[in-house]
Amino acid sequence: ELRAPPEKIAIIGAGIGGTSAAYYLRQKFGQDVKIDVLERGEVGGRLATVTVRGQEYEAGGSVIHPLNLHMKRFVKDLGLSTVQSSGGLMGVYNGETLVFEESSWFIMNMIKLIWHYGFQSLRMHMWVEDILDKFMRIYRYQSHDYAFSSVERLLHSLGGDEFLGMLNRTLLETLQKAGFSEKFLDEIVAPVMRVNYGQSMNINGFVGAVSMSCADSGLWAVQGGNKLVCSGLLRASRSNLIAGSVLYIEEKTRTKHTGNPAKMYEVTYQSGSETRSDFYDIVLVATPLNRKMSNITFLNFDPPIEEFHQYYQHIVTTLIKGQLNSTLFSSRALDKFDLSTILTTDNSDLFINSIGIVSSVTENDRPQPLGDRGYVWKIFSQEILTKEQILKLFLSYDYAVKQPWLAYPHYRPPEKCPSIILHDRLYYLNGIECAASAMEMSAIAAHNAALLAYHRWNGRTDMIDQEDLYEKLKTEL
Numbered sequence: 100e101l102r103a104p105p106e107k108i109a110i111i112g113a114g115i116g117g118t119s120a121a122y123y124l125r126q127k128f129g130q131d132v133k134i135d136v137l138e139r140g141e142v143g144g145r146l147a148t149v150t151v152r153g154q155e156y157e158a159g160g161s162v163i164h165p166l167n168l169h170m171k172r173f174v175k176d177l178g179l180s181t182v183q184s185s186g187g188l189m190g191v192y193n194g195e196t197l198v199f200e201e202s203s204w205f206i207m208n209m210i211k212l213i214w215h216y217g218f219q220s221l222r223m224h225m226w227v228e229d230i231l232d233k234f235m236r237i238y239r240y241q242s243h244d245y246a247f248s249s250v251e252r253l254l255h256s257l258g259g260d261e262f263l264g265m266l267n268r269t270l271l272e273t274l275q276k277a278g279f280s281e282k283f284l285d286e287i288v289a290p291v292m293r294v295n296y297g298q299s300m301n302i303n304g305f306v307g308a309v310s311m312s313c314a315d316s317g318l319w320a321v322q323g324g325n326k327l328v329c330s331g332l333l334r335a336s337r338s339n340l341i342a343g344s345v346l347y348i349e350e351k352t353r354t355k356h357t358g359n360p361a362k363m364y365e366v367t368y369q370s371g372s373e374t375r376s377d378f379y380d381i382v383l384v385a386t387p388l389n390r391k392m393s394n395i396t397f398l399n400f401d402p403p404i405e406e407f408h409q410y411y412q413h414i415v416t417t418l419i420k421g422q423l424n425s426t427l428f429s430s431r432a433l434d435k436f437d438l439s440t441i442l443t444t445d446n447s448d449l450f451i452n453s454i455g456i457v458s459s460v461t462e463n464d465r466p467q468p469l470g471d472r473g474y475v476w477k478i479f480s481q482e483i484l485t486k487e488q489i490l491k492l493f494l495s496y497d498y499a500v501k502q503p504w505l506a507y508p509h510y511r512p513p514e515k516c517p518s519i520i521l522h523d524r525l526y527y528l529n530g531i532e533c534a535a536s537a538m539e540m541s542a543i544a545a546h547n548a549a550l551l552a553y554h555r556w557n558g559r560t561d562m563i564d565q566e567d568l569y570e571k572l573k574t575e576l
């Protein structure tokens with residue numbers, strides 16, 4: 100028998116994690132519960148666009164994998180449209196020369212890859228596919244309402260000791276052990292890690308596999324901007340958005356309107372010049388917990404809630420409309436230069452991680468040049484680019500917009516993921532980023548936290564941390 104639903108739930112953060120949590124909590128707890136989403140910045144968080152000459156471009160989370168089923172479902176349920184991420188040709192620059200260049204002919208490309216790296220790229224594709232196959236089990240578990248109390252248990256249920264092992268070893272160790280050559284790792288794998296996570300092959304093997312999956316075809320984005328999913332989910336869940344920066348969370352005993360005392364969480368937040376607070380039965384924290392990013396203090400918890408010190412990688416996205424100085428990368432002049440993305444090898448002398456032509460959030464086709472002064476290029480770098488650096492990259496440019504981020508965890512295996520259950524009815528979503536940071540990972544964490552909160556509220560421990568779920572659900576068919 101189910102207990103009466105909670106009266107009020109707070110979610111801190113209106114990024115994809117917080118807004119999908121609102122959506123799944125509404126599904127589980129029904130229409131009567133009041134859901135407040137507290138956000139101190141913009142709805143969308145790390146899903147954000149910037150405007151270049153009147154057009155919007157993704158500056159944060161931009162591409163979505165075709166097998167990211169939560170994101171797919173949100174887009175469908177919210178009636179949004181999608182755009183395909185434009186392919187274009189990719190090259191890899193090592194600071195002196197292009198060590199690899201894609202060809203527009205499929206066969207030619209295959210021959211080039213085999214010539215350079217033997218069958219390593221095919222083996223890599225198979226390695227990623229095997230991991231994705233296991234990863235996809237999460238959708239089955241979640242559709243049957245199963246939840247996990249820790250990131251490690253969730254990953255173990257998907258890929259057993261192999262997945263936990265990937266969290267504890269570097270991608271480099273994992274792939275060397277699997278027999279990949281140094282040349283392939285340096286010229287293909289390391290550049291993919293640099294464009295996606297701004298880090299070397301010393302990240303954990305799991306996030307390495309997630310990052311390599313971006314080489315698959317069929318990547319897509321939301322027409323109008325990925326952040327539209329967040330505002331759509333807030334609306335669909337009929338949550339109440341509160342503009343405010345959460346300062347403290349404290350457990351207190353309150354007398355409910357039934358006259359009974361109950362343990363609740365007091366959430367104190369700054370809204371403009373005012374400090375306000377409210378009481379909640381359940382709280383979900385959907386932002387990375389550290390001083391630099393959220394600065395939330397947990398007051399008077401016994402035992403105290405641990406301090407989180409996870410270091411997030413500083414990355415700068417720069418969008419520039421201009422004419423590329425192609426001679427920086429090759430001897431060919433711009434009219435003969437057909438690459439639209441240039442990745443870089445792990446060379447500390449380079450001041451960029453990658454540079455590529457991007458489409459605006461409304462373009463559904465190949466990117467178009469904006470007027471006569473070239474395409475819009477997206478550059479990822481560790482530091483803010485100086486004018487001199489921009490002038491090295493471009494023959495001319497007429498607009499540059501820079502967006503710095505604390506983007507994703509600085510991965511340093513072995514990873515110890517933060518707890519999901521911080522206290523009795525206080526949950527933390529972003530611990531999942533220690534395995535891999537991506538929109539879909541936040542959506543998975545949100546669904547899991549909503550199920551976990553629901554089962555724990557109703558005392559349904561049988562739905563939490565079930566072992567051998569894969570086998571159990573197979574025989575259930």
Ligand SMILES: Cc1cc2nc3c(=O)[nH]c(=O)nc-3n(C[C@H](O)[C@H](O)[C@H](O)COP(=O)(O)OP(=O)(O)OC[C@H]3O[C@@H](n4cnc5c(N)ncnc54)[C@H](O)[C@@H]3O)c2cc1C
Nearest residue numbers: 112114115116139144145159160161162345386393537538
């Ligand atoms: C440059 C870049 C490129 C990326 N590219 C991709 C990609 O192509 N594909 C992909 O899948 N992922 C990508 N990612 C990762 C993806 O964007 C993130 O994993 C995801 O958006 C995280 O969502 P979240 O809701 O968990 O966190 P966030 O989006 O960070 O949301 C947390 C929210 O909480 C708010 N907040 C923080 N503290 C407080 C407080 N005290 N009180 C109230 N509100 C607070 C913040 O303002 C923020 O809005 C990229 C990230 C970056 C930075």
Ligand SMILES: CC(C)=CCC/C(C)=C/CC/C(C)=C/CSC[C@H](N)C(=O)O
Nearest residue numbers: 161162163164294295309312537539540
């Ligand atoms: C979670 C799974 C199985 C797959 C997600 C794959 C994916 C889309 C990962 C995103 C990785 C990431 C942080 C990319 C950042 S850069 C993206 C893009 N190259 C750009 O130019 O913006």
